[in-house]
Amino acid sequence: MVKPASLAEHLECHQVSRRGFLKFCALTTSMMALSPSMMPAVARALEKARRPSVIWLSFQECTGCTESLTRSHSPTIENLILNYLSLDYHHTLQAASGDAAERAREAAMSENYGQYILAVDGSIPVKDGGVYSTIAGVSNLEMLQHTVAGAAAVVAIGSCAAFGGLPHAHPNPTGAVPVQELVHDKPVVNVSGCPPIPVVISGVLAHYLTFGRIPDLDSYGRPLSFFGASIHDRCYRRPYYNKGLFAETFDDEGAKNGWCLFKLGCKGPTTYNACATAKWNQGTSFPIQSGHGCIGCSEPHFWDAGGFYQPLSAGIGSVGTLAGMAVVAGAAAGTAAGRLHQAKRKQAQRQHEKVTVADLEETDS
Amino acid sequence: MTVSVERGIQTLKEHIDAPVASFFTTCVHCGMCADACLFYTETKDPKYTPIYKLKPMRRLWHQEYTFWGKLAAKLGLSKPVTAAELKEWEELVYDSCTMCGRCSMTCPVGNDIVYMIRKMREGMVAAGFAPEGLKAATKRAITIGSPMGVKLPALKNQIKHIETDTGLTIPVDVNGAEYMALLSSMEIMNFPEYIGAIAKIFHSAGISWTLASDAFEATNSGIQIGSSDLAAELVARVVAAAERLKVAYVISPECGHAYMALRWEGPNLIGRPFSFKVIHILELLDQLRAQNRLPVTGKIKEKLTLHDPCQIVRRGGVVDEPRRLLDMVAADFEEMEDHGVMNWCCGGGGGVSANERASKLKLTAFNRKRHQLEALGVNTLITACANCRITLEEGLEFNNMDVVVLGLAETLAEHLEQQTSSSATTATQ
């Protein structure tokens, strides 16, 4: 099968109208926080964009990220863009298997050396030489190091690839690390989320296709345009937070009234993602809208950031044991110190030199 | 054994106890105690802030009895208490503190500051830093038996006069009397009316009482200078006399710190409870009043007010008795704005009046009382402490104020109903 030469042609083949394409361009432009006047440029660039070769490596992951992109109810433009990419290697999606699959990767690498985009989902175990996850007998670590050498840029898709995710959670038995800890000489874009929002993935790829470079990133390497604002700031329930109106349980009056879910553990205030604006399933809803607090899945270490149902203002972990130990230690030390001081006082009393009239003779010098 | 700063520090270490530790721990440096101290309010000099007077002791507590303080001292981060520092603090601890305890009543965190001043003075004495006047008074108290140097012949002489005036016998050394009365030198020399007054009242009420020839002095300079050793010696004389005469009660006279010394510090000073009870003359008079054994006649018409002696009222707990007694003889008794446990000191307590160096400061501090009196516009002032009385008179004279100061007991005695057919018996029978 011969793939169409440009994205515009590709979309045309799939009965995506010009109007639909421009709508997508407008959305992408706004999501990337570009000026609306940039929309024609984005459209022109995307129309002409050539198929970039993409090698997709899946390491310690759950395929949720791929699911997020591909298991939409109806074909989306995001999905089509993905299809448009020359996805030369992807465990889950490719037909080839075994040696053939690995050979496809080798071939893509040598054909597009220095040009291809490396997409990674899943974290990389590095403990004990990386033995905890291997593909075709090759450790993830080795495969990543090998494949990244010829990549133009790396897109770490999902929180596992971006920040370590679930495998990295305490106590991290496999020594899982995110891509950015292993790749230092290539641009890395972190598209975090568990899973990430499809439009964010396509948006990043669209940006690369349009401008030939990766978008502006925040301090965690995430595209600022999608991760620049917190869920809390864009949340439609925010007014309730400001008024102090909270749902206390999932079925109380507050929950029914759609009040703020902070007390039920919503991590919206410290979570940066586009859920509240882009939403999921073609803009249908997002967790908070469906009555559940944000679990903060696009933030680093979100598995270790306390219970999903513990409010942000509550501490992480239980304090009972430590507090009990502190009482015991304080009581023991305090009693000991107090007794010691009492002994010192009593000692001073025993050594007391009786004051006599003679002592009053002395005059001040 | 000589006085030294080391000995002073050692002594302070003996006296820093749990209450002191809790007070120093809790102080927030709010300065509200300054407002309670007449030496501050009348001078506006911040160094007279009560808690500031304890600064060296506070540092010693920190260095000796706290974790970080001990650490800091070991590392040389906090300097030790020096002789120069104690010398500097002598004025603050003695001249500008009458141990009136008003600061202890107002401290928002509940620090009993005067409790600590009392202890600080222990250290000051041991370090040799006490005012000369107070040292001399204390020496006289120990060696002669009275801070003013009053000896038995002088008392006997006064007794003779009083016996002539009143026609009553003043009992001395009566074994088995119920009450043993004590006097202050100030009363013997300046206000002998007191002796006559109690003699009249006791006679009228039929009380069996006596004086002790070897322990008539109630005052205790040891308490004022702040030496428990010396104070104990003075208390022991009273205890010995009371036990020798087998009295049931010892009457503390109209003297503030004498009551403090005997009633509250006494048993602790000699290290055992007394075999007798200590009762203040006002308490006794109030008991007589309640038993209708104090019949009085006529009331003073002029507006008058009551000066509460700190050690009797605020620090002693005899608060309502003087008021009930005064109501018997006063037609127009008006309280000062701050009265009872919140009254202001005369300015001469706690050894200040024995400390010549402090006389000017004492008169400045008296302005507080002057304002109180002027606000009421009274010409008669009743009190129940000879030391207050002399301080007040001095202050009034200095300010050319036309106010008469009277002792409460003698005022009552003056209004005592003359009994024609008394069933009471004299104590000397």
Added chain:
Amino acid sequence: MTSVELLIWVRGPGLQLSLAAFILGMTYRILQTYFLGRAKNLAEPRGSEWVHGIKTIWWRSFFHPGMTVRGYFTIISGYMFHLGFIVTLLFFDQHIELFKSWTGLSWPALPPIVITVTAVLGIAALVAVLVDRFADPVRYLLSDYQDYLCWTLTVLPLVTGLLLAYKIWLPYTSLLTVHIISFELLLVAIPFTKLSHVFTIFIARWYNGAIAGYRGVQS
């Protein structure tokens, strides 16, 4: 360490350690003071130490005539700060969630706008007392570095809390981190500075009331 890692640390080990330090320090301080001991009073009592001690703990919280001759600044600013701070600490719903996570207890919260007012009043009073600490000769003389340290540690949670509530200056994550750190510093400082009065005030007042009460005076 990234800001997220820092937040996790301050919400987790940081909070636990500071709470433990606070509990340990306070227990230590109280028992150390208590066990220093005091001599048994041999004088015959006129009143109950316990009754008067407890009464003084309560009554010393209230202003009574004769407490000041200089005016009401200290009293008003003192009440204003303490009430502002305590109400802000105990009646803001997010704080209640923290106490609930520690103790399992919770109580009704005040609306955020009320908390804003109490926090602002608390800060205003603190600023006023700081100015006064310099301006008033008595307080200036009594002050040492610890007074200024304690002032800073006390005002910081209020200020950072307000900034956090209104998202001023820094992102929420950073402000929350700073706010919690300021609270933790305060917790750790309490047992070892004059701030320990939050607990020892009960001991000091008790002793004061007991000493006076023994003699029959309600102090």
